[in-house]
Amino acid sequence: MLYSYAGFKVKVMQEQGVVKRITILGEAREVLPALPRSMKLDLSGFTPFERAVMEKAREIPPGKVATYATLAKAAGYPGAARAVGNVMAKNPFPIIVPCHRVVRSDFRVGGYAYGGEVKRRLLRAEGVAFAGERVKKPYLWNF
Template identity: 50%
Template sequence: MDSPIGALRVVGGGAGVSRVCFAGEPLPIDAPSDYPAAAQQLAEYFAGERRDFTVPLDLRGVTAFRGLVLRELAKVPYGRTTTYAELARAVGNPKAVRAVGSACATNPLPLFIPCHRVLRSDGQLGGYRGGVQAKRYLLELEGIDV
């Protein structure tokens, strides 16, 4: 699908959405079919008509720790941010800031699990798999001053 942050490919199957790929990212070899309900919800999000996603998410291929981080990250509401350090504390491992950053960087479901809402402790944007400009756009879309 086309989006304000570039082309996105949303894939999933019976268990839910399993992957969101940014332009130029390779699809997994066993990528399931397109997931039209998820693409529709993303279009509504970009149009400012949706704040929460309701499609099921498939995290079966994620390690236990990364799954814990991503489930906690999914709780960060629209229009709010957190930091890598706060997220590490929330999952009960305050020293795991780098591991939390790695979990965010490898998030298979960006947008649905809002890794764009995670900032560095100094308030800087930090990285984003879709690019820093995309992260800035998403935060501004949600009314967050960056």
């Protein structure tokens, strides 16, 4: 099923009503239904750590960001900032698990599977403001 989100075309692959994988295809040039925020995800096959991180990340609302370190702590694994980065890097559910809202402690955006430019555009579309390369501090989400 195809949706749009923040000007991007998004492909959602489901089986029996459960989302298996999401991919961002590129610019949405046609009118498509908006991506629903609540979808049931297939979280089988993930470790307890990965599940905790993804579920906590879903709490970050549009227009806010968390850092890898604050997300690690909120998920119950203080100090696991780098391991959180590992989870985000393999996130099969971009946008629904909003890994684009997780940034570095110095407020630079950090990595993104589709590149830093896409990450910045998603954040800007959600209302996040930047000062140069960095997200402005008031946009930090407190869990």
